[in-house]
Amino acid sequence: MPDTNDTQWPVYEVFQQQARGEPHVHVGSIHAPDGESALVLAKEQYGRRQACVHMWVVPAEAILATAYEDADIFEHGTDKSYREAFGYQTTKRAREIGDEGEL
Amino acid sequence: MAEKTSGRTLTPQAKAAVIDLLYRLADDNLVLGHRNSEWTGLAPILESDIAFSSMAQDKMGHALTLYKLLEDLGEPDPDRQAFLRPAGAFRCCSLVCLERGDWALSIVRHFFFDEAAQIRFDALASSSYAPLAEVASKLRGELKYHVMHGRTNVRKLARGTEESRTRMQAAVDRLYPHGLGIFEPTDADETIAAEGIQPAEAELCKTWQERCGAILDEVELAVPLGCEPVYGGRRGEHPATLPPLVENMQIVYRLDPVAEW
Numbered sequence: 001m002p003d004t005n006d007t008q009w010p011v012y013e014v015f016q017q018q019a020r021g022e023p024h025v026h027v028g029s030i031h032a033p034d035g036e037s038a039l040v041l042a043k044e045q046y047g048r049r050q051a052c053v054h055m056w057v058v059p060a061e062a063i064l065a066t067a068y069e070d071a072d073i074f075e076h077g078t079d080k081s082y083r084e085a086f087g088y089q090t091t092k093r094a095r096e097i098g099d100e101g102e103l
Numbered sequence: 104m105a106e107k108t109s110g111r112t113l114t115p116q117a118k119a120a121v122i123d124l125l126y127r128l129a130d131d132n133l134v135l136g137h138r139n140s141e142w143t144g145l146a147p148i149l150e151s152d153i154a155f156s157s158m159a160q161d162k163m164g165h166a167l168t169l170y171k172l173l174e175d176l177g178e179p180d181p182d183r184q185a186f187l188r189p190a191g192a193f194r195c196c197s198l199v200c201l202e203r204g205d206w207a208l209s210i211v212r213h214f215f216f217d218e219a220a221q222i223r224f225d226a227l228a229s230s231s232y233a234p235l236a237e238v239a240s241k242l243r244g245e246l247k248y249h250v251m252h253g254r255t256n257v258r259k260l261a262r263g264t265e266e267s268r269t270r271m272q273a274a275v276d277r278l279y280p281h282g283l284g285i286f287e288p289t290d291a292d293e294t295i296a297a298e299g300i301q302p303a304e305a306e307l308c309k310t311w312q313e314r315c316g317a318i319l320d321e322v323e324l325a326v327p328l329g330c331e332p333v334y335g336g337r338r339g340e341h342p343a344t345l346p347p348l349v350e351n352m353q354i355v356y357r358l359d360p361v362a363e364w
Binding site for chain 2: 009030031032033034036037040041043044045048
């Protein structure tokens with residue numbers, strides 16, 4: 001049983017999807033005693049300000065993260081522009097067609 | 104069931120019955136919305152404060168929508184309904200009038216009320232009175248959330264600590280007779296059912312007892328047996344807690360009823 005005097009319940013990260021087929025985007029975090037309550041509370045906290053058809057909550061402690069001091073691992077030492085995805089204009093459309101009816 | 108009708112095609116008897124029903128529903132939502140807004144800034148944690156306040160706003164919105172239907176039938180405009188009627192003219196049930204109480208009381212009231220509202224509005228979505236059917240369909244999404252919020256909190260608090268459980272059982276014991284009172288019949292009910300405007304209150308009440316009973320059973324909260332429903336609200340006989348609420352709600356408007364807001 002968690003310490004009920006501690007009002008700082010566990011943190012859940014909230015992700016929401018504006019339309020089917022769109023990515024789930026991180027919109028913030030919320031305190032809640034458990035996942036089910038987190039969903040109910042997150043709906044009012046985040047869902048009422050913008051379009052939403054689907055919401056995820058994830059225990060913050062379940063997320064593994066890199067360290068900011070390691071940000072240099074993402075830098076390219078040499079020109080890797082051939083890898084970048086900016087050329088793929090059809091990605092979104094392809095996803096819409098390919099994922100129709102999917103989340 | 105009768106053909107779908109608009110206000111223009113209602114018989115005088117059916118029109119009077121619809122008006123009677125709309126006053127009950129609108130006043131329930133207005134008074135509960137105001138009562139629950141008393142938690143704004145005081146709810147146990149920020150997140151529950153935001154959700155509860157937001158639902159209180161939803162209730163005000165539902166009341167406004169229902170008062171507009173009354174206005175379309177020739178009744179006074181929504182501002183006059185909310186801000187210039189004395190408490191005795193309200194037709195709300197006793198459940199919504201009771202004091203704010205502790206968090207358990209407010210949660211159990213919210214649970215009882217929204218289970219009832221969902222059952223009623225699901226039925227009203229196929230009402231023979233088309234304007235009400237349309238409103239009922241539109242409000243179902245918000246009500247679905249209110250029911251989710253109510254059930255989740257009842258489950259959590261019933262299974263929380265010894266104290267939360269004791270408080271929840273006390274709230275259930277105190278409020279169950281008032282919950283039954285939501286379905287107080289009026290003289291208009293026979294017409295309401297016969298015209299296909301809404302099923303009889305007794306029928307809705309039966310579904311309400313089954314649904315609430317199932318959830319309370321699940322979390323091992325006892326449903327009080329053999330209690331008498333608290334009636335009177337639909338006749339304008341209210342608990343002593345209503346007049347101060349109405350006075351508080353109307354105090355600013357009454358300073359200058361012709362002011363533009």
